[in-house]
Amino acid sequence: MNNLVMMVSILRRDLSESAISFLNKRGISLTLGRYGRGTATSDIGKIFVPDREKCVLFSTMPYGISKKIMTDLLSDCGHGGVAFTIPIISVGGISVLNYLKGKSNEDEVSNVAIKFENELIIAVANRGYTDNVMTVARAAGARGGTVIHARGTGEEEAERFFGTTVGAEKEMIFIVVESKDKQNVMNAIMEKAGINSDAQTFMFTLPVIDTAK
């Protein structure tokens, strides 16, 4: 069966190594990691402690085993982590497909129709404005978000400096919302921290098949 998903798991940073070795043991061949930080829930408390440090892992696997892997991963090295899966629509070549599937010997659940009740909002904001975005998003019903630091390579912003290309500093905010709450959250961000504000947030969503906590 060729139905592949990308699992995104957001875990405590100090658990990243054990999570990677867990996934390796279960036959997942590709896991890419990146450090990020969580956005704290309380606004007052926030300035007294640094943001929670997270690792964001991206791994690919057949859809049929993804639910089991996801719940097992979280019960093993969860500790407040979350995970969700995004459908993969196409792959560049059969050998890559075989590679991305991994060598898992779990039983695959037979092919069932999928639907998405959740969506992943990817909001790209100017560096330093995550707080503005999250405050607005939370008020509109989002539960939490994870931030990855990124640099923009948009054509207008790419400038030559010291003989090298420089880009603008951006923050990528991952927010998983139920599809029914999406409108509220997105509208709120667009209105109060959107492209006309200092945060200049732009966003889009991806379908999420399953989520686990």
Next chain:
Amino acid sequence: MKENIKNKFKEALSAILPISIAVAILCFGIAPVSIDVFILFIVGAIMLVAGIALFTLGAEMSMTVIGERIGAYISTHKKIFVSILLIVIIGIIVIMSEPDLSVYANQIHEIPSLLLVLTVAIGSGLLLAIAFFRIKFGMKLKYILMILYAIVFLLVIFCPKEFWAVAFDSGGVTTGAVSVPFIVAIGAGAAAMRSDKNAENDSFGLLAICSVGPVLAVLILGLFYNVTEVSYNLDFVHEIGSSKELWELFSSKIPIYMKEVAMSLLPILILFILFRLFAFKVSKKEMYKIIVGAFYVYVGLVLFSTGTKVGFMPAGSFIGEAVASAPNNWIIIPIGMILGYFMVKAEPAVVVLVRQISDITDGAIPEKLMMFSQEIGIALAIGLSMLRIITGVSILWILIPCYVLAFILSFFTPEIFTAIAFDSGGVASGTMTAVFLIPFSIGVCNIVGGDVLTDAFGIVAVAAAIPVVCIQLVGLLYKYKLRDRKEIFDVHGKEEIIEIDWMWESE
């Protein structure tokens, strides 16, 4: 929320506990010290746990953020001349802020302390600019370092012997708890703005070039400044009669360090406020967080300075004397190595650097690996230094082969490890070295009969040189390990894009 703070304290405890236990075992066994010294040491160790926890907590919230923002700003400034000027000024301010430097300068009577601090700061500032320029011309770090170290050893020949130790020590003390997170963050911030393949490699190397600055500057000072003898003084012997006196001893020292640390953090905060006013925007909440973070750093550093200087210094010296008076004085070699091994973890600058390395490489160079190579490096360095005190060989017999080896290795090691190795060199020798290992070796010297000035103080220079070799060796191993881990694709002829059919449940 609380988990975060708890973790920091746990980490700090696991950093301080090993060295404390090692020292306690020594005190109960072969190196008896007076109960006063032992109590001071225990109280100092407790202060250190709180100090390191608060410092690392705050450094991430403030210093790292400020450094990254400034680095990013400077590297995108359109006028190169302005960027270079800014970087020199920032370098001078940051280095002058380093608390270890002023303490160190005060210990040397023959050179006015302001002159020494200024020499060192200007040296570092100018070299920081060179480190920045290197990126423009795309020059390889190793060639720049080779040229710089060649100049250093050339100057060593002409410079009076008395200046050697001061020169190399200055290189070690400038890269401490305040300057390391800041300078590394500037590098990371600058590299984060670039999108070419060398960006990550170039995140590192600023510290490496920067810490040669003081060595060069002091050696040049030595050529012109006529001093027949350079001497140090350490006054740390405290006798405590009662618990009340113990309290008075600490409470009399705390205000001194409160002022000292405030003086060193203030310029950095002012720098940030100026940038905030004229250069970039920061959201209100981020601003508050930086202020709170700076406060943690402040309290953390005050506790750390008091704990080390009141608690650890006397212990180091007495243990050194006690161990060296043992019938077999070769025993100082393994003991020195063990103390060095455990001490690295307790060095706040190392803790922060190792963390930043893991951050910048997104975990590709894990904290554990870096810490381990630092520990091995310092253990070897202290072992060699002790051997040197017993045998009295010249420090150049260790330094020159070491740097030659380091440069030979740099042709085989992945570039990023070479940069990290030279960055780490000066960092491992920070406050803990100054307050524990130097007194320890002075103690040993007093008994064995070595020359305190050249033998005991050279420990900083050796501690800076050996890790450069060790970390590069780790890099080599890492490279060979990675080579085995190529992904295996089972390719059959020309491949085509595969579309995956999903059955979507109709709404």
